[in-house]
Amino acid sequence: MNLTTNITVTAPANFEVSLTSGSGFGASVIVTQSGGIAASTTVYARLVAGLTSNPYSGDVTASSTGATDKTVNLSGTVSPAVPQITISGFVGDLNYTEGSGPSAEDSFTVEGLFLTTDITVTAPTNFEVSLTSESGFGASVMVAQAGGTAPATTVYVRLAASLTTNAYSGDVTASSTGATDQLLTINGNVFPTPTCANEGDIIITEVMQNPAAVSDGSGEWFEVYNTTGAPIDMLGWTIKDDTSASETYTIATSVVVPANGYVVFGNNADSGTNGGVTVSHQYSGISLGNGTDGLIIECSSTTIDNVIWDNGATFPDPNGASMELSTTTLNDTSNDVGTNWAAGTTPFGAGDLGSPGLVNNFVLSTNNFETNNFKLYPNPTSKGFVNISSNNSAAMKVTVFDVLGKQVINQMISNKRLDVSSLNTGVYIMRVTQDNTFITKKLVIR
CATH class of the missing domain: 2.60.40.1260 (Lamin Tail domain)
Structure with missing residues (x-):
């Protein structure tokens, strides 16, 4: 009270003040007086940005013409930045058949902030990592940092070669001095060498x-x-x-x-x-x-x-x-x-229709052309036609499908010759119906 001028509140070095929470900070603020009286006013203080790791202190000073300055001590600390590592991405199962490793590769990314040393990415046992697709794989790689920052970097991972049949699992570890290790779980399988059957078995x-x-x-x-x-x-x-x-x-x-x-x-x-x-x-x-x-x-x-x-x-x-x-x-x-x-027509389980694990209910006519001495020739053919004959002289309905099941020919023939000149080279399925008999055969166009 009894003021003749406004009050100036001045922050010490490395601090700043404001009359508004969260904004308007600067080196000083003015608290206005009216009739010699300045009402009670809240002043906000904080450490300025951009300081290095250190403790800081100083006195805020409140002054007005003719009045004795008043001070309030401020103190604060800038702690060292905590190094941070981030691993991003999902790695699917890394598999191969015994004797054919290593597996195909997959990848993830690693990045870091406030680092003091490079990031070491270490593969778990039986896996290996690289910074280069398809080459340079080993037990670990280094992701470099500059000025404390390691940019997002792709790391490739695969299941190592020469493993025996088994399931494998472990954690990729990303580490740097002072940072909490980051882990990414990866899995893989080495499958046994299969015993193969013949086509159609x-x-x-x-x-x-x-x-x-x-x-x-x-x-x-x-x-x-x-x-x-x-x-x-x-x-x-x-x-x-x-x-x-x-x-x-x-x-x-x-x-x-x-x-x-x-x-x-x-x-x-x-x-x-x-x-x-x-x-x-x-x-x-x-x-x-x-x-x-x-x-x-x-x-x-x-x-x-x-x-x-x-x-x-x-x-x-x-x-x-x-x-x-x-x-x-x-x-x-x-x-x-x-x-x-x-x-399917037979109810099972919760009410759907089918015959899982059992003989199917659907039965086509068992009549076939074998009793009629059916012949299809030439097959394979490159002549643009095939001959279809049997002991029966009745007309034949011929339907041809490609390997996707699309019908490409559907016609009646009575001269025992089918024009296939419109078909591209490949394998087709031919169904021939005559009276109440039918047969299905593979047709090869060359």
């Missing part, structure tokens, strides 16, 4: 791509059949989507398909939540599309069987029922033809 005979009792993510499954008289172990074989390279699954445990018997693969082995299916082996990473999609079964890059359905064009397209292959067409050629499949 295992075939796909039933597919549930669109269950109704449960969601697709809980109840998709497919069935395979062993066409031979001896059991076949599918350990180490691969299940693949026909178009999506990311949808690949390797069978890492023994799955024995009995002689002339069935095995069911599913995305969920819990019969309480999968619609009531008894699943012999649970796969992951494979989806069975409700439209056009397909499955491939491989062993050491050899296709044992594949089926591609076509959104109802020739294959059935049921909801809440499986697609079943006729029991009269149990071979890897006939299961390429959509008309050899039908929707």
Whole structure:
């Protein structure tokens, strides 16, 4: 009180003041007086930015003409910046078949702030890392920092070569002096060398791509059949989507398909939540599309069987029922033809229709051309035609499908010659019907 001028509040060196919380800071502020009186006023103080690590102190001074200065001591400390490391990204399983390692690589990123030393990235046992794709792999790499900052850097990781069949797991560790270590868990598998069967020894005979009792993510499954008289172990074989390279699954445990018997693969082995299916082996990473999609079964890059359905064009397209292959067409050629499949009709489990793990209910006519001395020649052909003959002189209905199940020829012939000049080089499926008999054959165009 009794002031003749406003009060000036001055911050000491390395501090600043303001009359507003959170803003307006500077070296000094003015507290106004009116009639010689300055009302009680809050003054905010803080350390200025950009100071180095150190303790700081000084006196705030309040002054006005003719008045005795008043001071308030301020003190503060700038602590050293804590070094920080960040690991970002997801690494999928790193797999290979015994004797064929190392695995394909995957990658993640490492970066850091307030560092005093470079970042060391160390691979867990049985894995290796590199800063260069496809080369330079070893037990650890150094991510350089400059001025305390290490920019985001890609680190490649893979499962090391020469490992035996097993599952492997461990943590990649990123470390730097004073920083908390950062970890990234990685997994990998070395699969046993598979024992491969011949093409067509295992075939796909039933597919549930669109269950109704449960969601697709809980109840998709497919069935395979062993066409031979001896059991076949599918350990180490691969299940693949026909178009999506990311949808690949390797069978890492023994799955024995009995002689002339069935095995069911599913995305969920819990019969309480999968619609009531008894699943012999649970796969992951494979989806069975409700439209056009397909499955491939491989062993050491050899296709044992594949089926591609076509959104109802020739294959059935049921909801809440499986697609079943006729029991009269149990071979890897006939299961390429959509008309050899039908929707399941037998209720199972939670109410969907199908026959998982059992003989299918769908049976095409067992009449065939063998009794009529059927002949197809030349096959393979490069002449633009094939001859089709039998002991029956009646007209023939000929339907030809490509490997995707698309119908490319559909016509009646009476001269026993079919024009195939419109077909590109490749493999096709031909179905010939005459009176009440039919036969399905593979046609090769050269």
